[in-house]
Structure formats: C-alpha cells, structure tokens
Amino acid sequence: MAEILEGKTLAKQIKASLQERAYNVYKKLGRRASLVGFGWKGDGAGFYYLNKEVEASRKIGIDADIVLLEESTKPKQLFTLLDAVFQKANTIDALLIARPLPPQLNILDIAANINPAQDIDGSGLISMGRLFMCKTWQDIENLQTFIPCCPKAVVRLLDYHKINLEGAKVTVIGRSNTVGSPLAKMLTAKNAVVTLCHSKTKDLKEITLNSDIIVSAVGKINLIEKDFVKKGTILIDVATVVNNEGKCVGDIDFENLKEICPISPVPGGVGPVTLACLLENIIISAERKIK
Ligand code: NAP
Numbered sequence: 001m002a003e004i005l006e007g008k009t010l011a012k013q014i015k016a017s018l019q020e021r022a023y024n025v026y027k028k029l030g031r032r033a034s035l036v037g038f039g040w041k042g043d044g045a046g047f048y049y050l051n052k053e054v055e056a057s058r059k060i061g062i063d064a065d066i067v068l069l070e071e072s073t074k075p076k077q078l079f080t081l082l083d084a085v086f087q088k089a090n091t092i093d094a095l096l097i098a099r100p101l102p103p104q105l106n107i108l109d110i111a112a113n114i115n116p117a118q119d120i121d122g123s124g125l126i127s128m129g130r131l132f133m134c135k136t137w138q139d140i141e142n143l144q145t146f147i148p149c150c151p152k153a154v155v156r157l158l159d160y161h162k163i164n165l166e167g168a169k170v171t172v173i174g175r176s177n178t179v180g181s182p183l184a185k186m187l188t189a190k191n192a193v194v195t196l197c198h199s200k201t202k203d204l205k206e207i208t209l210n211s212d213i214i215v216s217a218v219g220k221i222n223l224i225e226k227d228f229v230k231k232g233t234i235l236i237d238v239a240t241v242v243n244n245e246g247k248c249v250g251d252i253d254f255e256n257l258k259e260i261c262p263i264s265p266v267p268g269g270v271g272p273v274t275l276a277c278l279l280e281n282i283i284i285s286a287e288r289k290i291k
Contacts, residue, residue, distance in 0.1 A: 003161070005236065005264040007153070010160045011272035015060070018283055022061035025286040033286035035064040035120075036085055038078070039098035042071060045240065046098035053096065056275055062282055071102050078105055079113055086115045093285040094120040096278075099178070107177075117288075120281035122147040123177065131182060137189045146281050151183035153273035154215055154236055155190065157264065163213065163234055165190040171207050173197045173224075173251070174217035179238055183215060204228070216251035223251040226260075235263040238270050 025033045035057050039050040050066060057064035067081060085092055095118040097110060114124030122128060127145040134140045140147060158165060170192040174180035184196040195207055208214050208228045216224055217238035229235065235257060237250030250266035257263055264270060 001259055002232075003262040004258065005157060005161050005234070005262055005269060007157050007160075007264065007269045007271065007273040010157060011276040014156075014273070014276035014280055018279055019060045021283045021287065025283065025290070026061065028290045029286065031091065032061060032063040033093050033282055034091060035062055035094040035096065035282050036092050037064065037066045037096040037098060038069055038081070039066055040069040040071070040073075040101055042100060042102060044100045046100055050096060050098035053275065053278060056279060057282060060279060062279070069102065069105075073102060073105065075105055075109060078110065082110070082113045085118065086113070089115055089117055090289070092118060093289070094118055094282040096121055097123065116145045118285065120146050120278060120285055121149050122152075122182070128177065128182070132185055134185075134189055137186075140186065140189055146285075147186070148178060148182045149277040149281065150179050150217075150238065150270065150274045151186050153270050153277050154183055154238060155186050156277070157236065157270060157273050158213075158234075161262070163262075165192040165213075168192045168212040169195070169210065170213040170215065171195045171197060171211040172215045172217070173201075173204070173208075174219075174238070176217070179217040183217070187215075208233075214252075218251050220251055221249055222253050224257075225253045226256050229257060229261060231260045233261050235261050236270065237264050237266050240266060240271060 022033055037050045037054055039047045041047050054064040085095055111125045116124055116126040119127045130143055130145045131147050170187050172180050172184045175196055175198040184194045187194050197204055205228050209230055213234040215236040219239045219241050221241050221243055235252050237252040239251040240248055243249050248267050
C-alpha cells in the first residue's frame with residue numbers, strides 16, 4: 001500500500017487553537033466572531049456544505065446564520081442583501097455564498113458586490129484579482145485579502161505531506177473559479193509546472209500519464225482509473241460525489257490506485273482541511289478588528 005495522504009490530522013492541527021482564539025475575539029470585541037451565509041436549497045451540494053460550515057462555526061464559538069435565497073430571488077434583491085452585509089462590516093466578519101445559485105443570479109455580478117474584508121473564501125472580484133496578480137507564494141502570503149479555501153487546502157495538504165512542488169509536473173483537472181483555476185495559480189506560485197485540464201481537453205490520459213502530481217476537481221466517479229496513471233504519481237482527489245450506494249466518493253478510483261500511488265482519500269482528504277481553513281479565516285477576519 002502506498003501512502004494515504006489523509007487530511008484529518010492537518011485539519012485538527014489548524015483547528016486546535018481556533019476555539020481559544022474565538023473566545024479571545026469575544027473578550028476583546030465584546031461580541032463573537034460572525035459569519036453570514038447565503039444559500040439556495042436547489043440542485044447541488046452547496047447548500048448542504050453551507051449548513052455543515054455553519055454547524056462547525058457554531059461549535060467553536062462563532063455566530064453563524066444562513067440567509068435563505070428563493071428560487072425566484074431577483075438580482076436586485078440579492079444585491080440589497082449583500083449591501084446590508086457590506087454596511088455591517090464592523091460586526092459581520094465573514095460572508096459565504098453557497099453555489100449553485102438560481103440561474104438568474106449571475107455569479108460575476110455577485111462577485112463584484114462582495115466586501116473583500118468579509119470575503120473569507122476569496123471568491124469576490126477584488127480577492128480573486130489580487131490573487132491573480134501574485135507571482136510567488138510569498139506574494140500570496142503577503143496578501144491582505146483572503147484566497148479560496150479549497151485550493152489553499154490542497155496546497156496545505158501537499159506541504160503537510162512534504163510533497164515537493166518545485167519544478168513538478170502537476171495536472172489540475174477542472175477549471176472552476178472555486179477550485180481548479182485558483183489552484184493552478186497557487187501551484188504555479190509554488191513553482192510547479194501546471195497543466196490545467198477541463199471538459200474540452202483532448203487526450204487527458206496522455207497528459208495524466210506524464211504527470212508527477214494529479215489533482216482532480218471534476219465530480220465524476222472513476223474519471224481517473226488505473227490506466228490513466230503511472231506508478232508513484234501523487235493523486236489528490238478534491239471531488240465529492242455520492243455514488244449509487246449513497247457513499248461519498250471522489251473522481252479517482254481509490255480502491256485500485258491506493259496500492260501503487262500516494263493518494264488522498266474521499267472523505268478525509270481535502271475536505272476537512274478546506275473546512276478548517278474556512279473557520280480559520282473567519283477568526284482571522286474578526287481578529288483584524290482587535291485594536
Ligand atoms: P464545477 O464548477 O462543476 O467544475 C467542474 C470542472 O470539471 C469544469 O471545469 C469542467 O470543465 C471539468 N470537467 C467536467 N467533465 C470533465 C471531464 N470529463 N474531463 C475533464 N474535466 C471535466 O465544479 P467545482 O465547484 O470546481 O467542484 C468540483 C468537485 O470538487 C465537485 O465534486 C465538488 O463537490 C468538489 N469540491 C470539493 C471541495 C472540498 O473541499 N473537498 C470544495 C469545493 C468543491 P468545463 O469548465 O469545460 O465545463
């Protein structure tokens with residue numbers, strides 16, 4: 001069996017001091033750190049994860065609430081709600097917008113209306129723009145704005161397992177603004193040589209077979225099987241999909257590849273680290289207000 005690149009221990013380490021820091025925020029600011037999440041109970045797992053994030057926040061002493069969007073919510077209504085959160089930046093530290101949203105709500109317009117100080121998942125235009133202006137990882141660390149938590153979690157997981165990225169050939173599969181695109185930027189800043197693939201990529205197999213590291217963020221069970229991978233390639237599975245048996249699995253054929261490749265499990269790999277990074281950002285956002 002090759003190494004299992006688990007994320008639970010790292011997540012525990014990140015979360016270890018958060019409860020204490022949340023209490024310190026409470027003592028110094030006279031209120032708890034606070035999160036507001038916007039979500040729609042439509043298709044997709046976004047709303048489910050938002051509830052988990054709210055639950056985890058409350059557990060460590062963060063005030064967390066969800067503003068429920070309706071299928072019929074108009075862009076103007078959402079902008080009014082976002083503006084109200086923006087205006088309360090002194091008392092609302094963190095904003096999360098679960099996706100997918102009803103189709104009439106354009107994510108680019110929404111991203112333009114997110115206050116970077118509250119943008120703990122780095123999904124607003126200012127945060128994203130600042131990330132893409134960075135050349136080196138040091139530049140990213142020096143940013144005062146937040147960066148997307150899931151790709152950040154992938155980088156932290158690779159660092160934690162001491163995987164060298166310098167000059168490594170990394171294939172990222174999936175080019176969403178949530179995961180693949182910012183991840184490609186972050187890994188490039190870590191001096192990896194990144195190939196970013198998507199649904200129109202021809203000969204994905206040829207690319208993956210020539211990779212040192214593969215990160216898959218698609219949401220298709222068994223997209224990456226044994227014949228796509230050479231022995232020893234490092235495999236990071238970001239995807240979370242529910243299979244026919246109701247089990248949460250990823251894109252990569254874990255059972256058949258764990259013998260020959262270091263691989264992150266689903267669940268228990270990137271997911272817990274993403275959640276820990278998110279909680280950490282809520283606390284950081286609140287701590288920035290302590291004089
Ligand atoms: P998304 O917005 O649906 O993006 C999926 C990406 O996969 C797109 O870029 C798409 O290409 C690409 N794709 C689709 N079929 C493909 C194929 N056959 N070959 C290569 N690329 C293909 O999804 P997302 O929000 O990035 O999320 C991706 C997965 O990660 C989901 O399973 C999600 O649940 C999971 N996720 C996990 C975490 C975590 O913390 N573990 C966090 C966020 C998301 P096009 O751009 O050409 O359409």
